[in-house]
Amino acid sequence: MKKNYIWLLLLLLVTAGCQQAAGEEETKELTLAHNQPTDHPVHLSLTRFAELVDEKSDGELVIDVYPNGELGSEREVIENTQFGTVDIAKVSASALEGFDPIYSIFSLPYMFESQESFKQIMANEEITDEIYLNTTDIGFRGLTYYDAGVRNMYTKDRIIESAEDMAGLKTRVQPSRTSVQMIEAIGGTPTPMSYGEVYTALQSGVIDAAENNETALVNSSHGEVAKNYFFTEHAIVPDMLIMNDEMYSDLTEEEQQVIEEAAEESTEYHEELWAEMVEESVTIAEEEMDVTFYDIDKQTFIDAVQPLHEQFQENPDTADIYSRIKEES
Ligand code: GCU
Known part of the structure; x- marks a missing residue:
């Protein structure tokens, strides 16, 4: 009986050892x-x-x-x-x-x-x-x-030459307070929504415009619905x-x-x-989707968002990182 017990114990020890070894190799x-x-x-x-x-x-x-x-x-x-x-x-x-x-x-x-x-x-x-x-x-x-990359504005119909042309434009932004404030500062109407909803929202007219890098036109097919892309270069x-x-x-x-x-x-x-x-996205958007790219004067946009910079410098949550980045730039 005693002998059997020892064998059982040995077996358990060996099994535990094997399990540990297997565990070590586990992914x-x-x-x-x-x-x-x-x-x-x-x-x-x-x-x-x-x-x-x-x-x-x-x-x-x-x-x-x-x-x-x-x-x-x-x-x-x-x-x-x-x-x-x-x-x-x-x-x-x-x-x-x-x-x-x-x-x-x-x-x-x-x-x-x-x-x-x-x-x-x-x-x-x-x-x-x-x-x-x-x-x-x-x-x-x-x-x-x-x-x-760099984020730029794009619209279904409206042609934008300066910040004044953003007036009332229903523009999709990411769900971010600062992005909402940016569109407000330049006179548009911000509509925050998640990325997956943008194509349908543009198509159905829930929004007239959005802002993103050039790949959104092709990889997410936004260029099928939004035909005007403006190099506002407003955010990185x-x-x-x-x-x-x-x-x-x-x-x-x-x-x-x-x-x-x-x-x-x-x-x-x-x-x-x-x-x-x-680069490839710009070529495809232009040649296969009929999107027109516009270089525009950014100054009216830069001027319109200055109050936001002041706000960032004053807000204790952002003042430090703002000045660190400005100093190192
Ligand atoms: C970019 C970014 C995505 C983001 C999208 C957006 O494409 O890479 O992560 O979801 O912008 O505008 O929501």
Whole structure:
């Protein structure tokens, strides 16, 4: 009897050992949600991110990418990333404004003088760390950003030559307070809504105009309905890669390193891809969708939004980041 007992104990120990060994090799699967179609440069860069994570972790970390807003609107996936039902999400910095006012700096029109100065700021780790780590207490952290170009106005019918021509124009903006204030400041009527609703809203006349980078015309087919695109160049709003903070903290140091490196390298990969695909979008929109591109004098727009800059300088939530970016630009 005693002998049998010892055998049983030995068997249990061996089984536990095997389970642990199997456990060590177990893969960790992480979900990544975003709202762009699979031919969009951001999707390609996120796929690259997943590949890099796979390579660098020898298949131990697996990222499952869910495109097309399959896991919800940007607002919903940010909430789900906070609670950990989504592990990683790619969302516009404008969508993050409702969760942490530090992100509103990106929606402030004419905050950055040029794309070069924007990139210089995003390469400054002191500034980006301040932003990325500011949300750990509300459940997520920033990992990196992806260039989302420059945002411009586009309309179904109206031709815009100056800010006065925006009067009363029903313009879709991202669900961000600063974006709403921007359209109000230039005289339009802001209509915040999530990205997935914009095409139908333009088509049905719920809105007359929207604002985004050039890829929206082609990848999201907005150019089928909006035929006039104006280079107002009013905002440089990056896409952000965010991760549930508890999930990040539960990873080993090596795994965290893998995620960080893959994030950074995918941002570099995205850089070249982005420039090419913006150019390609303009050609397709012009040649196949009959969209006309207009260069316009931006000064009336810049003047109209000056009160917003004053507001940012005075608001304690944004004053510090505003002056840091201005000093470093
Ligand atoms: C950009 C951005 C998206 C965002 C969209 C919008 O395309 O990459 O993340 O949803 O703008 O205007 O809502």
